[in-house]
Amino acid sequence: MKPELIDAFLSDELSGKSDEFVRTGLHNDPEGREELFEQMRMHEALKILLSDQGESQDFADGVVARLRSEAADLAEGDDRGFAKSVLTEILEEREIATRLRWPDMVKAGAVAAAVTFLAVLGLKSVIVDPAPPAAEHNRFVARVTGAESAVWDEHSEKRIRRDGWIETRQVALNSGVAEITFNSGARVFLEGPARLSMEHANRGFLESGRLTANVPAGASGFVINTPQLNVVDIGTRFGVSVDSRSGETEVHVMQGVVEASRASGNSVPVRLTEGLAVRADSRTRSELRPISYAGDQFAVSVADSIQSDRGYLHYSFDESGGPELADEGQGLEGGRYDLTLISENEHLSTPRRSPGRNGGGLVFQAGEVLVTRLPQDFRMNEPFTLSFWTKVPPRAHGTLEDTAIATLGRHEQAESWKVCWNLDTQAGMRGALRVGFGDGFVVGTTDISDGQWHHVTVRFLGGGNANVGTHLHLFVDGKLDSISAVGPVEIPSRRVGQLQFGTQGRHGFEGWLDDVYLHMEALSVPLYEGESEDASIAESAQSSLMVN
Incomplete structure (x- = not known):
């Protein structure tokens, strides 16, 4: 939709069919709605600027004159971005905002614009997401997975658990190199002295120092912000350095593509490809300056990537036939945990063999269960990673108590880990992955009850005062x-005892199961084969573990 139409709509210059045309268009055009928001933000920003001016008209004329005088050499089509940049700088000069991106600088105006937009269009259900869950769920978003002569400052040592998990706070590395893996799968190699904040599962803030980011395809969009620059990955490896005194930032692209833009001022993004580098200084209106590439000077590995020797369960269900299901894992305490499809209880039905996601699998009818015992010393509040492929028929029915795909502990006990799909429309997305323990639960957003194969991973960090709301992560199809x-x-210290698939009763789990893994660890990287049937999950798991 043309900006001129939106401008006329906001100015109440349209009526009748023209007004209805724009309203209908905004309902169906996301880009048009964004343009509407942008015009509202700029309008409200000018109102903020004018609000404390004795001579409002003179001030407004001065802003327009500045736009005209500084835009003489502006390329066609760049006028809106340039206007945004100039207004941003004026806001900064008047100390209305400091080192914030445009939406933050005019957040008061954006709120007013959003309220107006909702009142005019009645599109609340279209553009406003439901209230987000508690921010505490993002408490652990990254983990130290390797180090080389790393020395942390005193406060950082307290924020890093013995198993490497970091609470969502800033850490300071005095010297050496540390490998940090974010929950998205992105890895950074931090070189001391440096200060880094883990803000989100796919975003960090580098206040000072150097880092190299390795970003797999599943974590594309990984962001590193700095005082002067924002860097967004588009599937690549790149290095970032920040001067501790001036905040001057450099970006060097080693592989792939990144998008870099200033944190304020001239925030027009620049796309950089392999072998290119730019520098951002403190002059917010200046362009990013190309510099000589020096990506080979950044650390891209560590000497000590510590691995765990703890075993795990693995059922592939790929036997040629018969009732025996072999444990192909690397041996939990107590030996192998082989299973059989022949039930010792005449009142207990078991699933049958069926084609799976990769080779053979199992198919469950309501009431059928498969149970394996677990080591005696495995407790409910200890770390674990449970993953498997599953296919749940669409329009699946039942209750939360009956439809568990997997249960750690006895299913009839309220305080046991239950993995199912969500049927409670009052608590989270219907059909999404739901993991509960007693009255606690976490619900994802990806629908797994659509009749398609989905890879599910449940990771529990465990530890003292471990809580469902803060220590549990869900992955679907390889992505957080x-x-x-x-x-x-809070999770009590109680013996788990067994792992059960399916549930008894006429509304029990109905669907398919394949490639089950249970690690007595909170793996740094989720287990996911993707489209490759030859991938070795065991090898990838061993390379991503940390010792507790």
Whole structure:
């Protein structure tokens, strides 16, 4: 939709069919709605600027004159971005905002614009997301997975657990190199002295120092912000350095593509490809300056990537036939945990063999269960990673108590880990992955009850005062799933005893299961084969573990 039409709409210059045309268009055009928001933000920003001016008209004329005088050499089509840049700088000069991106600088105006927009269009259900779950769920978003002569400052040592998990706070590395893996799968190699904040599962803020980011395809969009620059990955490896005194920032692209833009002022993004580098100084209106590439000077590995020797369970269900299901894992305490499809209980039905996601699998009818015992010393509040492929028929029915795909502990006990799909429309996204313990739960957003194969990973960090709301992560199809609902509850230290698939009763789990893994660890990287049937999950798991 043309900006001129939106401008006329905001100015109440349209009526009748023209007004209705724009309203209908905005309902169906996301880019048009964004343009509407942008015009509202700029309008409200000018109102903020004018609000404390004795001579409002003179001030407004001065702004327009500045726009005209500084835009003489502006390329066609860049006028809106340039206007945004100039207004941003004026806001900064008047100390209305400091080192913030445009939406933050005019957040008061953006709120007013959003309220006006909702009142005019009645599109609240279209553009406003439900209230997000508690921010505490993002408490642990990254983990130290390797180090080389790393020396942390005193405060940082307290924020890093013995198993490497970092609370969502800033850490300071005095010297050496540390490998940090974010929940998205992105890895950074931080070189001391440096200060880094883990803000989100796919975003960090480098206040000073140097880092190299390795970003796999599943973590594309990984962001490193600095005082002067924002760097967005588009599937690549790149290095960032920040001067501790001036905040001057450099970006060097080693592989792939990144998008870099200033944190304020001239925030027009620049796309950089392999072998290119730019520098951002303190002059916010200046362009990013090309510099000589020096990507080979950044650390891209560490000497000590510590691995765990703890075993794990693995059922591939790929036997040629018969009732025996072999444990192909690397041996939990107590030996192998082989299973059989022949039930010792005449009142207990078991699933049958069926084609799976990769080779053979199992198919469950309501009431059928498969149970394996677990080591005696495995407790409910200890770390674990449970992953498997599953296919749930669309329009699946039942209750939360009956439809668990997997249960750690006895299913009839309220305080046991239950993995299912969500049927409670009042708490999170219907059909999404739901993991509960007693009255606590976490619900994702990806629908897994659509009749398609999905890879599911449940990772629990465990430890003292471990809570469902803060220590549990969900992955679907190899990606960290967003959370639509959280019900926190602390996990007690109680023996697990067994792992059960399926549930008894006429509304039990109905669907397919394949490639089950259970690690007595909170793996740094989720187990996911993707489209490759030859991938070795065991090898990838061993390379991503840290010792507790």
